[in-house]
Amino acid sequence: MKAYPKKIFVKWEDGGNGSDYLNPATDIADHGEVGVTSAVGVYQLVETQTVKGVVITNTVRKTARK
Numbered sequence: 001m002k003a004y005p006k007k008i009f010v011k012w013e014d015g016g017n018g019s020d021y022l023n024p025a026t027d028i029a030d031h032g033e034v035g036v037t038s039a040v041g042v043y044q045l046v047e048t049q050t051v052k053g054v055v056i057t058n059t060v061r062k063t064a065r066k
Contacts, residue, residue: 004048010041 009028015021031040
């Protein structure tokens with residue numbers, strides 16, 4: 001399993017016609033644009049947890065037509 005970065009830098013991006021979204025990067029320089037000042041959030045890894053998903057399916061019984 002790959003290790004998670006200890007710190008990420010997140011910037012809001014314009015989604016155009018869709019919803020705005022958060023763009024994560026492991027290096028703050030990835031959010032830099034010449035001549036543009038931007039707000040960038042800094043997030044630090046606190047812990048990792050394991051999640052296990054389970055799929056449950058139901059059988060649909062066909063009823064006889066009268």
